[in-house]
Amino acid sequence: MYKKDNPMFHLLIGVTKAHHQQIHKLLHDLDIHRGQPPLLHLLYEEEGKNQKEISKILHLSAATVAKMVKRMERSGFITKKQDPNDHxxxxxxxxxxxxxxxxxxxxxxxxxxxxxxAGFSTEEQILLKRFLIQIQDNLLDK
Incomplete structure (x- = not known):
């Protein structure tokens, strides 16, 4: 519940929690692990990446990418093929x-x-997006 005196910190936690709950349920229904969507999006746009490239683009550790690739390969979402130029x-x-x-x-x-x-005008949506980008940049010290 929103209270006017709620610190921004607590509001962001509430929004993040609600977002995670929505995502978790819907991804579970698709049998997708919550960390997999970025890799699905990346490979849909740029197939044929190696694990090192994926790690760099998605800002994930090599170990995380290796685990993710293995899980997605077992699920039948991806396949690995030997690079013809570097076996x-x-x-x-x-x-x-x-x-x-x-x-x-x-x-x-x-x-x-x-x-x-829902409930936001087009102008408010534009502002919201701008604010969220600024918050993200602030938290990432950009």
Whole structure:
């Protein structure tokens, strides 16, 4: 419940918690782990990345990416293929199942975004986005 005197810190925690609850339920229904959407989006846009490139782009440790790739490979979302120019390296691609799940993920994300912006005018949505970017930059010391 919103109170005028709630510190911004507590409001952000509440928003983050509500967002995580929505995402968790919807991702669970798709059998997607909460850390996987960024990799699905990346590979949909730029297939054939290796794990080192993925780690750098997504700002994740090599160990995290290795675990994520293994889990997604077991789920049938991605496949690894040997790099034709460097046989020591594997390139990662979405499978047909991965592309299908990515489309379902987009639908889920759009549903959540519609909930987030419900009741806001177009101008307010633009301002909200600007404020959220500024908050993120502030927290990342940019």
């Amino acid at each position: 020591r390296m594997s390139r990662i691609y979405l499978t047909t199942k991965g592309k299908e799940i990515k489309k379902k993920l987009d639908k889920v994300e759009n549903e959540i975004e519609e909930k987030i912006i």
